[in-house]
Amino acid sequence: MTLDLTPEETTAIWLTLRVALVAVAASLPVAILVAWVLARCRFPGIVLFDAIVHLPLTLPPVVTGFLLLLVFGRRAPVGAFLAEHFGLVFSFRWTGAALAAAVMGFPLFVRAIRLSIEAVDRRLEDAASTLGAPRALVALTVTLPLILPGILAGGVLAFARAMGEFGATVTFVSNIPGETQTIASAIYTYTQVPGGDGPALRLTLISVVLSLGALVLSELLARRTRRAIGQTRP
Amino acid sequence: MRLEVEVRHLQGGFRLDAAFASDAAVTALFGPSGSGKTTLVNILAGLIRPSEGRITLDGLALFDAARRIDVPVHKRGVGYVFQEARLFPHLSVRSNLGYGRRMAALAGRRGAADEFDRVVALLGISALLDRKPAGLSGGEAQRVAIGRALLARPRLLLMDEPLAALDTARKAEILPYLEQVAAETRVPIVYVSHSVPEVVRLAGTVVAMDHGRVVACGPADKVIGGLDATASDDAGAVLDAVVAGEEADGLTRLDTNAGPLLVPAVGRPTGARLRLLVRARDVLVASEHPQGLSALNVLPATVTVIGAPHGAAVEVTLAAGSATLHARLTRRAVETLALAAGRPCFAIVKASTLADESAPPPPWLTP
Structure with a gap:
């Protein structure tokens, strides 16, 4: 077997990377905000909020995909609004694949950041306040740098999850080569046709390499960051 | 500088009811563990909001329950040296020292240009500037913490047993610096301690506390001389x-x-x-x-x-x-x-x- 990739396969690989990167980048600020609320705020209904954030982890992906269709579809309320006012269309576009990937990876992202926020020594934040820093600047100059390893770890988890997303993506934006066909859905397609074993195996190999590379890279980054912020252990 | 405090606070089962006034360069809050000293300095810093009372610094209210005044921590201008140094682990010693200065600059207040060098020299920390806090000894870290608090240009400096976490040799290393800070910076200090020798050495006014109440307040010789010698070895x-x-x-x-x-x-x-x-x-x-x-x-x-x-x-x-x-x-x-x-x-x-x-x-x- 060789790694001579067909143009379709190459397209699927680049599309997967783009979808996963955009999914992680777009959900980053929201993930930090939600993690902050879950770690620091106490209000009635927080348990329900927590459960909703974690829902994509427990729901069948097909259900998540269908719900996305109901909310962000072309004629659905939110989808129509975004298309009309911002020109942002999700259904049957790669942006929809990114949205599905972001939603599926979101609980993992939030969880990692939340744990690192809870591990931050609040006494350092008090110290920053006594030095004249208003709350927003305390968050920006003390808390945020200290939770960077958690953000990185969560980002990589979400990225890996996004690359592997299948069920919700296929349900929401289908499996269109060149637009919404990621590595996962391409492999699925190849396994459904005669003689598709070769391409499926090639893509599988690439999938393994990409995932492994992401994990190794994140571990190296996390180590370096921990050193930079003066933590000896995670 | 005159600090007037009169606060009441209920926290869990602990009741703090403390009132004192001092215009000394160094005021010691003195008392055994659990007497409410740390709660009281946290109230002075604004980290704890008391149930009722009043805190004024030179006549300006930092807190006044009756007038609904509660100046937020970052606007009080009250420096705080904690028992543990609490240096920011992700910043170098230099950046830690400069933290308060940068915050002051953002708020539109600028310190004298040579302030940084003077404080660094005063505390003998010039050799540490490019290190990370993780590599400092306890005594070094505490000196940096003192410098960091001073460079934020506080109107009042709180020190909560800054020597408690250090061994005898490190204490002896820091005490002279504390004395110089008190003598040279003209920033009034509230110094929390349960050590009679430290209090005698540093404080002008001593506020003795026990069980959340002020049991004595006055010049060091009067208050320390009034301790029960049958109960304390240091009396x-x-x-x-x-x-x-x-x-x-x-x-x-x-x-x-x-x-x-x-x-x-x-x-x-x-x-x-x-x-x-x-x-x-x-x-x-x-x-x-x-x-x-x-x-x-x-x-x-x-x-x-x-x-x-x-x-x-x-x-x-x-x-x-x-x-x-x-x-x-x-x-x-x-x-x-x-x-x-x-x-x-x-x-x-x-x-x-x-x-x-x-x-x-x-x-x-x-x-």
């Missing part, structure tokens, strides 16, 4: 002394308000003023002038008060010169010597214990 008298001269054998002659004393060399020039702690457990009482005794310091005195006995121990208060001395004796000794108020006697003070707490003396006591 005793605080004497004001002037170095009168060096003896050929290495001893130093001191003129104190209790009379002349000989102590091991204090390394201070003649004429220098210092403060001594004479612990009650280190004072003996004789009914006649003792003969053939190794102790060098025998002061004529008069018994003024025989305290109530605690087990076998009794605290006897003596007038010596213009000072008050305290002696922790046994009940049996008091009975054998027939000590009673008004009776003349001699106080024998061990010289070695004098020097322990006196050297080097607080520089602001030096003329």
Whole structure:
């Protein structure tokens, strides 16, 4: 077997990377905000909020995909609004694949950041306040740098999850080569046709390499960051 | 600078009800663990909001429940040196020191250009600037923390047992810096401690606390002298002394308000003023002038008060010169010597214990 990739396969690989990167980048600020609320705020209904954030982890992906269709579809309320006012269309576009990937990876992202926020020594934040820093600047100059390893770890988890997303993506934006066909859905397609074993195996190999590379890279980054912020252990 | 505090606060089952006023350069909050000292400084800093009361600094309210004033922590201008240094681990020593300065600059206040260098020199931390906090010793980290608080240009500096986490050698390393900070920066300090020697050495006004209440407030010699000597090993008298001269054998002659004393060399020039702690457990009482005794310091005195006995121990208060001395004796000794108020006697003070707490003396006591 060789790694001579067909143009379709190459397209699927680049599309997967783009979808996963955009999914992680777009959900980053929201993930930090939600993690902050879950770690620091106490209000009635927080348990329900927590459960909703974690829902994509427990729901069948097909259900998540269908719900996305109901909310962000072309004629659905939110989808129509975004298309009309911002020109942002999700259904049957790669942006929809990114949205599905972001939603599926979101609980993992939030969880990692939340744990690192809870591990931050609040006494350092008090110290920053006594030095004249208003709350927003305390968050920006003390808390945020200290939770960077958690953000990185969560980002990589979400990225890996996004690359592997299948069920919700296929349900929401289908499996269109060149637009919404990621590595996962391409492999699925190849396994459904005669003689598709070769391409499926090639893509599988690439999938393994990409995932492994992401994990190794994140571990190296996390180590370096921990050193930079003066933590000896995670 | 005058700090006036009058607060009440209920936290869990603990009730704090404290009021004091001080215009000393260093005010010590003194008391055993759990007496509410840390809660009180956290209230001063604005980290804890008291249930009711008032805090004013030079007449300006930092907190006033009646007038609904509660200046937020970052706007109080109250520096805080914590028990643990609490340096930011992700920043270098230089950036830690500059943190408060940058915040002040963002708020439109700028310090003098040479301020940074002066504080670094004052605390002897110039060699540490490019290091990370994780690589500092406890004493170094605490010095950096003091510098960081000073560079935020506070109107009041709180120090919550800044030496408690350090061993004896590190304490001795930092104390002189603290004295210099108090003497040179003119930032009034509220210093929390349960150590009598530290308080005697640093504080002008002492606020003694117990069980969330202020039990005594006043000049250090009055408050420390008023401690129950049968309950605390460190209780005793605080004497004001002037170095009168060096003896050929290495001893130093001191003129104190209790009379002349000989102590091991204090390394201070003649004429220098210092403060001594004479612990009650280190004072003996004789009914006649003792003969053939190794102790060098025998002061004529008069018994003024025989305290109530605690087990076998009794605290006897003596007038010596213009000072008050305290002696922790046994009940049996008091009975054998027939000590009673008004009776003349001699106080024998061990010289070695004098020097322990006196050297080097607080520089602001030096003329």
